[in-house]
Amino acid sequence: MATTDMTYEPLQLVPEEHGVGEQNKSNGTANGNSTKSTSKFDPTFTQAVINATGPKASPRIRKVFASLITHLHDFARENEITVDEWMAGVEMINEAGRMSDDRRNEGQLVCDVLGLESLVDEITYKLATDAADEPTTTAILGPFWRKDAPRREMGETTVTGIENGDHTFMHGTVTDYLTGKPIEGAELDVWHTAPNGLYEQQDPDQVDMNLRGRFTTGKDGKYNFYCLRPTSYPIPYDGPAGKILQLLDRHPMRPAHIHFIVSAPGYKPIVTQIFDRRDKHITDDAVFAVKESLIVDFLPRKGDPKADFELPYNFKMATYEEAKTHSLEGTTETSAPEGSS
Numbered sequence: 001m002a003t004t005d006m007t008y009e010p011l012q013l014v015p016e017e018h019g020v021g022e023q024n025k026s027n028g029t030a031n032g033n034s035t036k037s038t039s040k041f042d043p044t045f046t047q048a049v050i051n052a053t054g055p056k057a058s059p060r061i062r063k064v065f066a067s068l069i070t071h072l073h074d075f076a077r078e079n080e081i082t083v084d085e086w087m088a089g090v091e092m093i094n095e096a097g098r099m100s101d102d103r104r105n106e107g108q109l110v111c112d113v114l115g116l117e118s119l120v121d122e123i124t125y126k127l128a129t130d131a132a133d134e135p136t137t138t139a140i141l142g143p144f145w146r147k148d149a150p151r152r153e154m155g156e157t158t159v160t161g162i163e164n165g166d167h168t169f170m171h172g173t174v175t176d177y178l179t180g181k182p183i184e185g186a187e188l189d190v191w192h193t194a195p196n197g198l199y200e201q202q203d204p205d206q207v208d209m210n211l212r213g214r215f216t217t218g219k220d221g222k223y224n225f226y227c228l229r230p231t232s233y234p235i236p237y238d239g240p241a242g243k244i245l246q247l248l249d250r251h252p253m254r255p256a257h258i259h260f261i262v263s264a265p266g267y268k269p270i271v272t273q274i275f276d277r278r279d280k281h282i283t284d285d286a287v288f289a290v291k292e293s294l295i296v297d298f299l300p301r302k303g304d305p306k307a308d309f310e311l312p313y314n315f316k317m318a319t320y321e322e323a324k325t326h327s328l329e330g331t332t333e334t335s336a337p338e339g340s341s
Helices: 046-050 059-078 083-099 105-111 117-126 238-247 320-326
Strands: 167-176 188-191 212-216 224-228 257-263 269-274 309-312 315-317
Touching: 046 059, 083 105, 083 238, 105 117, 105 238, 117 212, 188 224, 257 315
Parallel strands: 167 309, 167 315
Antiparallel strands: 167 224, 188 212, 188 257, 257 269
């Protein structure tokens, strides 16, 4: 992928003797211990910044920002970050903002290549349950979801203007993970790339909202539609996310996958991706989103002139009540993107 010149300089990693590897030690906080590499700095500064929080801040804001300030300050001291390095980081953030719009979220992409979105997904959505049959595993939203994808009838295709792709018939049932009963009115919002590895908003040769659709289940909870067998692709490499990958000597490839948001009245939305087992990048996803239960096999399909492959996959949902009972703190009805239900 071609890259563009940035106005910031590459961030340089600091050798271990300057404090890398001492993340469990802190300086200038109420519970911290000073270290050889950080004791030269004002030991009261961080706590003073935390103490500046006013009485009207909510308990959650107070807790989160105290932790954020502590870790940011410890990071800066442990690595002895210079003004030039700090400004390079600020400019990288600014560049991500300048590149972002309703078709591309570069800030989210930066979080993805650092593994942050996958980690937050695990923290927010994982059900701490001993049930033998658990809800469908979640995965990151990614930066290419679009609001208001076209509503389509069951059996229709999401594909327009692409004849040579591996057309696929996907089908399954959406059920309650505890009772096994089908869920009526579940909406499946689906999107993936074209064979050239581009989402439609990246590709002027594709029609608007191509390879996207929203399908709603009936009383039997079943769904079916035609799509393409996806292909692996490089994440956009021309911005801060790509620059970070270059600095870390990492590749930009994502394994072939199909995105889903599954939502239904009274149920916690499932934001997930399903991955093609055959893909060579299944074990080294650039954004760390692959989970074993989301790896699938595309099967040969015979007797259907519309598709060469089929993909059976069932989605299992948890009610909000069940999610609140078993999930970690932070699970709310606003977990899914606005407009996804």
